[in-house]
Amino acid sequence: MSRHQEAREMEKKYVYGTWRYENTWNPVMIESGEGCYVTDMDGKRYFDFSSQLMCSNLGHSNQAVKDAIKEQADKLCYAAPGFGTEVAAKLGKMLAEITPEPLCKSYLTTGGAEANEAALQIARMYTRRGKFISRYRSYHGSSSGAIALTGDPRTHNAVGVAGVVRAPDCYCYRCPFGKEYPGCGIQCAEYIDEIIKMERPSTVAGVVIEPIVGSNGILVPPDEYVPRLREICDENDVLLIDDEVMAGFGRTGKLFCIEHWGVVPDIMSMAKGISGAYMPLGATITTKKIADYFDEPENLFSHGQTYAMHPMVCAAGVAAIKEYDKHKIVENAAKMGKVLGKRLEELKESHNSVGDVRGKGLFWGVEIVKNKKTKKPFAERKDKFEGSILNKVCGEMMKKGVYLGNVINTFIVAPPLIVNAKEINDAVDVFDEALKIADKETE
Ligand SMILES: Cc1ncc(COP(=O)(O)O)c(C=O)c1O
Incomplete structure (x- = not known):
């Protein structure tokens, strides 16, 4: 048995995989990374076309972030959240500076x-x-509140899902209202107004959205959608909560995705790209009005965790945010996004199976169908955890040294934001070839 196989067997025996039938898990064991590539235990290199889990925005070997982690480890690895640390203070200040006011x-x-x-x-x-409105095609995390918000099949095995009302999605390719943009009156937004009114606005705390839906298929809303949702929230006096965990930190060609529409939420959550995934960091930023509320002596801030403000993860965040700025990472995402978008659009023309291509920046979805005219899908939502034709396409790409993620019927094309045009073109060439597997299955 090779070292690679031995490690794989050990992992399968002793460590749970995520969101899968455990007996089908056969992970490729990776052990190093450089730039946009990761290398497995046999020394085989893979181009990372999905930034691992749409999070390795700075690539895999950013020296400044690694150094910052090492320096922090030498100084102080942990502080109880009742203490303060300069590194957490700095990160908070930076987030206030880079997010839109207030x-x-x-x-x-x-x-x-x-x-x-x-x-x-x-x-x-x-x-x-206590009530929140989220959407069916959404993922907000696996802890009990976040999985309750989540509308995708990952929520179906969760217990205690309460206090959440789900709205139809802004999914123009398969409009839940059977309409077509631009003559649709943005029903997907207007219907959220209806839901709030039916639920009684005074019972609804907030509307939670991914500004571009990520792991449910890269659903880009029409330009009117997010601004209209902001109006609806204001008119009904409910909060707009913007989950930028996947779409934030440059992924869409703006630092925060919601900035494409000039909208400011009341609360914004972020993670993944905030540290370039070098450390497990997340943040929740609020407006001044909300911050002022908690400055009132009678208003307890009743929330906490042992690892809140953890200095090691904050150090990675501070260093990563500096790197986004120093190397003009977001600008590169916008520029390379044009190269990637153009190549992917061409696949729609040349493949029978490619039904829709959508995205912004370096955040693209390629949805495949059995029949382009009828839009008959290869798989249903219930098939999320089953093997699919997409897995076969991705398996073929892995053989050729390109890692690409997928969900139900959509490939998620989201390379690290440091990618260059040659790397994009080479990887799309491999994708182009592998898509023939799906073409053969079309009707
Ligand atoms: C939009 C969005 N929100 C929240 C999460 C949950 O983040 P984590 O897996 O770090 O808990 C994810 C993860 O993919 C996500 O895509």
Whole structure:
């Protein structure tokens, strides 16, 4: 048995995988990374076309972030959250500076689910209401509040899902209202107004959205959608909570995705790209109005975790945010996004199976169908955890040294934001070839 096989068997025996039938897990064991590539235990290199889990925005070997982690480890590895540390203070100040005003004060945590838990808890405390509106095609994390918000099949095995009302999605390719943009009157937004009114606005704490839906298929809303949702929230006096965990930190060609539409949420959650995934960091930033509420002597901030404001993860965050700025990472994402978008659009023309291509920046979805005319899908939502034709396409790409993620019927094309045009073109060439496997299955 090779070292690679031995390690794999050990992992399968002693460590749970995530969101899968455990007996089908056969992980490729990776042990090093450089730039946009990771290398497995046999020394085989893979281009990372999905930034691992749409999070390795700075690539895999950023020296400044690694150095910052090492320096922090030499100084102080942990502080109880009752203490303060300069590194947490610095990170909070940086987040206030880089997010749109009046976002100004952050809760610092260790991942996206925890950032959303904090968002929910802050919204509950501030509004003194318990109900939230989210959407069916959404993922907000696996902890109990975040999985309750989540509308995708990962929520179906969760227990105790309460206090959440789900709205139809802004999914133009398969409009839940059977309409077509631009003559649709943005029904997907208007219907959220209807839901709030039916639920009674005074019981609704907030509307939670991913500004571009990520792991449910890269759903880009029409330009009117997010601004209209902001109006609807204001008209009904409910909070708009923006989950930027996947779409934030440059992924879409703006530092925060919601900036594409000039909208400022009341609460924004972030994780993944905030540290370039070098450390498990998340953050929940709120407006001054919300921060002021908690400055009142009678208003307890009733939330906390042992690892809140953890200095090691904060150090990675501070260094990563400096790197985004220093190397103009977001600008590169916008520029390379044009190269990637153009190549992917071409696949729609040349493949029978490619039904829709959508995205912004370096955040693209390629949805495949059995029949382009009828849009007959290869798989249904219930098939999320089953093997699919997409897995076969991705398996073929792995053989050729390109890692690409997928969900149900959509490939998620989201390379590190440091990628260059040659790397994009080479990887799309491999994708182009592998898609023939799906073409053969079309009707
Ligand atoms: C939009 C969004 N929110 C929240 C989460 C949960 O983040 P984490 O896995 O760090 O808990 C994810 C994870 O993919 C996500 O995509």
